[in-house]
Amino acid sequence: MDEIKKRALIKEIAEKNERLKALTEDVKKLKEQAQEVFPTGMTIVDDVTIVIKECSRTNFDSATFKKDFANLYNQYSSITTYKTVVCSVQE
Numbered sequence: 001m002d003e004i005k006k007r008a009l010i011k012e013i014a015e016k017n018e019r020l021k022a023l024t025e026d027v028k029k030l031k032e033q034a035q036e037v038f039p040t041g042m043t044i045v046d047d048v049t050i051v052i053k054e055c056s057r058t059n060f061d062s063a064t065f066k067k068d069f070a071n072l073y074n075q076y077s078s079i080t081t082y083k084t085v086v087c088s089v090q091e
């Protein structure tokens with residue numbers, strides 16, 4: 001791949017990532033608005049449906065566990081290696 005195509009690829013990733021961030025924020029705001037308007041549960045309006053659920057989750061404080069039980073933490077922990085791609089365009 002020549003330099004022009006490489007630059008175009010990086011630029012396209014960066015631009016689409018910025019659009020994705022903006023869309024994600026828009027969707028978050030719309031969902032917050034929907035939670036104010038619709039009750040928990042399923043609501044059907046004509047041919048569209050919205051479902052609002054109350055969810056919960058339990059978080060595990062791994063930093064404290066590691067500090068208090070280092071040997072046990074090391075016995076059950078594993079390392080995962082992966083790559084990330086971050087692109088930006090300065091114009």
